[in-house]
Amino acid sequence: MHQRRTTGKGPSPTPWIHQQPPRILIVHSISSCGTDICSNLCEALQNFFSLACNLMGPSRMSLFSLYIVQNQYECILPFVQVKGNFARLQACISELHTLQREGCFRPQSPSLQAAIEDGLQQFRQYSRHVPAGAGLNYTCLEITIITSHPRKEIVKQLEEGLKDTDLLRVRKLQVVEITKGALECMAATSPDDDSSNEESSILGTDIDLQTIDNDIISIEVFFKDWLHNNGTDQEHIHILLPSPCFSNISGARDNSMCLRCDLQERILSPSLLPGTADSSLRMDDPKGDFCTLYQLEPQLSTSPYKLRVIKALKSSGFCESLTYGLPFILRPTSFWRLDWNELETNQQHFHALCHILLKREWLLLAKGEPQSLGTSLREPASTFYIILPSRSATLLVKAVATREMMLPNSFPLLPEDPPDDSLKIMESTLAALELEPSYNPLDIQSHLYLLMASASPNPHGRLHPSLRKTRQMPTNRVRATVAPLPMIPAMRRTPKMPDASRASSEAFSSPLEEEEEEEEKA
Known part of the structure; x- marks a missing residue:
């Protein structure tokens, strides 16, 4: 069921949509590996x-x-805001794709360790200089390692190299192996390495192990x-059911x-995608609806939204045309403040509720209860689900839909x-159509990625058409905003490869470094 619980820490309840932690x-x-993994990853x-x-x-x-870690490591993008x-x-x-084409390397073990450090x-250094009152709390981060080497081999390297490293601020360390292809995987996979999702616990930090296929999707x-x-950090929804429905369960204070x-x-709202037909429209859900609170006004949703079940319905007696807005998925909470038994x-x-509803072919009709009336004396309109x-x-x-929203329509019965x-x-017309057993949205493309990419200024040209070409792409290598760690002798690059990390350290003095030096002198 369970995600691993963390004890003894955790902020106060936060909005349902909150910023994910910083990621490396x-x-x-x-x-x-000699395959197209790099092109697929970049695309x-x-x-x-x-x-x-x-x-x-x-x-x-x-x-x-x-x-990027090849024969040595290099930071090709220091921390930046994503949005x-x-x-x-x-x-x-684009630079990542170019660097991976420069040659095949067997990275030395200290390189991965040094990249993490x-x-x-x-x-x-970045979190230390976040302005006070900015509303940002960078207390921990997540690190993901994408590799074509066996993930358990990488874990052994991490176990050996990071035993003296402070990982208290690492909330999650993830090793993801991209498979190299069916034939290569059969040759490289050992009998005890057949699980695609595992978890290892070393150094006091959970390491999540995953395997994903080498394809773009x-x-x-x-x-x-x-x-x-x-x-x-928070429960999102409370479903309130009349306690008589469950004879073996004692009722709460409100029965x-x-x-x-x-x-x-379930899906991204089109209203959140600029340049699409629905981007200028807000969600059409009324004020107080949890869909609006979830997607557009998260600052108002700091307490669980309550859905009170008022009726059961037969599935055959409900028409899908009466629903509106986006679908959402509910699952049992993993709120860390609850004990394991609860x-x-x-x-x-x-x-058990899912099983009973499926067996009886029932649906539930629920009424959304407002979180608070605020300063208004009028109760807001109710939303039903x-x-x-x-x-x-x-x-x-x-x-x-409810009575107030319905428009009159009268349709004759089907002859x-x-x-x-x-x-x-x-x-005969329908016989010409290809029949699929189910709808798979991954097979349908709307060219939304190209639209989103073209909406942003792009000084280097589009990346998509050039990913599978061999020509060199122009790059504009960024400089790290903080000085890299001192390079140990085993990590120095060969003369054929320019040492960008060392050059960055020698030629660039960041404002953060200068400020720290001034503080030390003072």
């Missing part, structure tokens, strides 16, 4: 950041930094998880049973016996 992405020698990054940088509404990503910074991120992705040093989906609110749930988006009991009751069960241990919730000629014509 370390690309670890993906060119050495997936380009697609992801075309969305992440341009999404309207509350910022979902805060700081991002990019390292509104697509041009700079695109230039660094350098990233931690930059993060400490799989890599892109992995990065899109960064847009989800995966925090456990209701409470299921504690977390809310997750979390597990809540999950079991949630799953339909809650649908799913076989994936989740519930789907959608807003449903029982259409003319034979018309039936034959339509049957």
